Amino acid sequence: MKKTIYKAGILLVLTTSACHETKAPETTTKPFIISDSMAKMIAIDTVKNLFLTSTITLSGEVSFNENTINKVFPRSSGQVIECKVSLGDKVTQGQVLVIIRSADVAGSYADLTSANADINIAKRQLDNTQNLFTNGIASERELNEAKQNYEKAKAVxxxxxxxxxINGGKNTNAGGTYTLNSPINGYIVEKKVNAGNFIRPDMGDYLFxxxxxxxxxxxxxxxxxxxxKVKEGNTAEVKTLAYPNKxxxxxxxxxxxxxxxxxxALKIRIRLDNAGGLLKPEMFAKVIISNQENTQSLSLPTKALIDQDGKSFVVVYNSNTDLKIAEVTVIKTVGDKTYISGSVKDGDKLIVxxxxLVFQQLLNTTTP
Incomplete structure (x- = not known):
């Protein structure tokens, strides 16, 4: 009898406890949706299947294009009276660079004066001989000699x-000075002369x-x-200390x-457009040469990657209401491109x- 009552008590306690047991709360999933305001804050890019690219980094320097330069030589020996430009100056076509006093130029003017006098004398002799020949006093041979002397004087x-x-034409004067003028619009990238320097006939060197x-x-x-790893036609990216972000x-x-x-070392040459004039000769340059390999791989913008707990993720965008997190494995990074493998495919759109911010919201879409 006592055993029966005891069992009944235990059953009653268990039944009572079961009636008061609290049910565990169900988990709810709140889908993350990109709002119109957030949509203005994100940018989208695409996964592409590309050939892998390898790169090497080289040191180099900026130099002027030797096919588009002009070297200015002296036209005659002499002494530099005045140098009107400095290294790095911008010059225009026809601008005076330097003034030189030359004994050769002065001598040429003196000879020209003498030549004009000889012409006048030869012309008078020719006229006199012509008159004498007309009157039958001078012979035809004497007339021909007079003509020849006159032609010789003009030739001199x-x-x-x-x-x-050749020595400057209108840029010379009878005092023996001549000027050297800039043949083009450009910049003085080399200068080898200063006021007072003597220019010898045997120098044969350019001045600018x-x-x-x-x-x-x-x-x-x-x-x-x-x-x-380098071939003609390879793409090259050049960075300078002066413009580290360009x-x-x-x-x-x-x-x-x-x-x-x-x-x-083997020297290579890269030609760069410099319309803005930012690059100057002798600047130090870091050169990155890209070389395309024969293997293809999925490629995405490096800035699309999210690193967390030693793993790499991206946010795949299908629409403002359809987003997902995908884990990827990085193969290699080349500049702003990263080659990957993983659960994305060619043509997938990524938030970059x-x-x-979107990644954290997607992680928090499942809350208790």
Missing amino acids: KSKLESTLA TISDLKDVWIYANVFEDDIA IFTGKIDKISEVLDPTSK TNQL
Whole structure:
């Protein structure tokens, strides 16, 4: 009897406890939707299937394009009286660069004066001989000699005038000075003369180099283990210390056939447009050469990646109401492109601006 009552008590307690047991709350999923205001804050880019690109980084320097420069030579020996420009100055076509006093120019003017006098004398002799010949006093031979002397005098004058024209023409004067003028619009990129310098006949060197700097050359050194990685036509990105956030893009247009005996490096040349005039000769440059490989892989903008807990993720965008997180594996990063494998495919759209904010919201869509 007592056992029966005891069992009944236990059953009653269990039944009572079961009646008061609280049910566990159900989890609810709140889908994340991009609002109209947030839609203005994000940017979308696309996954692409591209050939992998390898890069090498080289050191180089900016130089002027030697095909678009003018070297200004002295026309005659003498002494520099005044130099009107400095290294780096901008000059216009016809602008006076330097004034030179030359004994040769002064001598040419003196010879020209003498030649004019000889012409006048020869002309009078010719006229007199012509009159004598007409009156039967002078012979035909004497008339021909007078004509020849007159032509010779004119030839001497013509030669002296040509010499003066070569030495500057209207930019010379009888005092023996002449000017050198800029042949083009551009910049003084080399200057080898100052006031007071003497110019000797045996020098044979130029005084100025003028370049328009509309395009420049970048020379870079390639060491032996990287020679196979560079080819004419390869894309090159150039960065300078002066403009660290600006990238100049060009192509390799020439590769040397010999190595420098001192540095054991091969020199390559890259031509860059410099319409803005930002690049100056002798600037240090970092050159990144891109070379396309034969293997293809999915590529996405590097800025689309989200790194968390040692893994890489992207936010796939189908619409403002259809977004998902996808994990990817990074193969390699080349500049602003990253080659990946993972659960995305060619043509998928990714959020590339403020994607971390969207990523966190998607992680929080499931709340208790």
